[in-house]
Amino acid sequence: MSDALNTKTIMVDGKQRYYEPAPTDMNVEAFRQVVTSRRSVRKFTDKQIPQEVMDDCLDMAMLAPCSSGLQPWEFYVVRSKDKKEKLVKACLSQLAAKTAAELIVCVARTDRIGDYAQKMLHDWPTPNMPTLVKRYYQLIPYNYAPGPLNSFGMFKKAASRLGGLVTPIPRGPYTSTDLELWATKSTALACENLVLAFRAHGFDTCMMEGFDEHRVSKMLKLPSSALPIMVIGAGERADDGVFFPQIRFDRELFIHEV
Numbered sequence: 447m448s449d450a451l452n453t454k455t456i457m458v459d460g461k462q463r464y465y466e467p468a469p470t471d472m473n474v475e476a477f478r479q480v481v482t483s484r485r486s487v488r489k490f491t492d493k494q495i496p497q498e499v500m501d502d503c504l505d506m507a508m509l510a511p512c513s514s515g516l517q518p519w520e521f522y523v524v525r526s527k528d529k530k531e532k533l534v535k536a537c538l539s540q541l542a543a544k545t546a547a548e549l550i551v552c553v554a555r556t557d558r559i560g561d562y563a564q565k566m567l568h569d570w571p572t573p574n575m576p577t578l579v580k581r582y583y584q585l586i587p588y589n590y591a592p593g594p595l596n597s598f599g600m601f602k603k604a605a606s607r608l609g610g611l612v613t614p615i616p617r618g619p620y621t622s623t624d625l626e627l628w629a630t631k632s633t634a635l636a637c638e639n640l641v642l643a644f645r646a647h648g649f650d651t652c653m654m655e656g657f658d659e660h661r662v663s664k665m666l667k668l669p670s671s672a673l674p675i676m677v678i679g680a681g682e683r684a685d686d687g688v689f690f691p692q693i694r695f696d697r698e699l700f701i702h703e704v
């Protein structure tokens with residue numbers, strides 16, 4: 447094993463490979479407690495969340511898996527009184543928004559693929575970027591570009607349909623709507639990390655998609671390529687902050703072994 451550039455490596459089949467073994471000292475019960483005690487909280491106390499907890503939770507959000515490692519997300523912690531008032535209204539004055547100590551607008555971005563692919567090429571953590579990986583990040587901005595009125599995407603879709611008749615190939619994203627879905631998937635995973643991180647710190651959250659997206663975009667001066675996907679209210683759970691017991695339908699409805 448070597449330790450150059452703080453990167454451990456191991457020889458496998460005569461080749462030097464990056465080495466990050468799976469930790470074994472995991473506490474599944476601690477994880478279960480976080481997952482099972484998370485509830486959507488609609489009423490918070492007026493206790494503030496310490497800044498170091500906010501930072502830690504946001505940092506953990508950004509450790510969520512993300513498509514091609516491109517982190518197509520942004521989190522706006524809304525602090526100014528004026529903006530907060532506007533945001534509460536945009537959240538249809540839901541109690542969860544009105545009482546939350548912090549309101550975080552979670553935004554999926556479709557317009558950073560080129561910039562972050564470049565950044566990936568620049569910031570790659572090992573001395574030699576594998577050629578295939580390098581090519582992937584060089585091409586991804588072109589592969590994902592829908593073009594004017596989705597014209598490139600439509601061409602690519604037709605080509606994929608033909609090519610896909612003979613061999614499995616990756617399909618999409620083709621259109622700007624596909625790109626929104628692409629960015630939303632990864633951003634939602636980061637949102638889940640965020641709410642679990644708050645829970646692990648003893649705080650609670652309410653994910654809200656009941657809000658006026660247009661007003662929120664305008665308030666944050668977001669470009670049209672940025673999609674606010676949810677607002678997360680966070681704070682300390684009030685004694686009567688959860689309104690009803692958790693409901694989940696029978697697992698057989700959702701889990702299929704095929």
Ligand SMILES: Cc1cc2nc3c(=O)[nH]c(=O)nc-3n(C[C@H](O)[C@H](O)[C@H](O)COP(=O)(O)O)c2cc1C
Nearest residue numbers: 484485486488540542652653654655656657676692
């Ligand atoms: C994407 C998303 C959007 C949601 N939007 C709202 C919302 O606008 N207002 C609200 O009170 N709850 C909202 N919720 C919370 C759900 O109602 C809640 O997760 C669901 O009823 C299950 O309850 P639990 O989270 O306590 O397990 C949202 C949840 C998700 C995942």
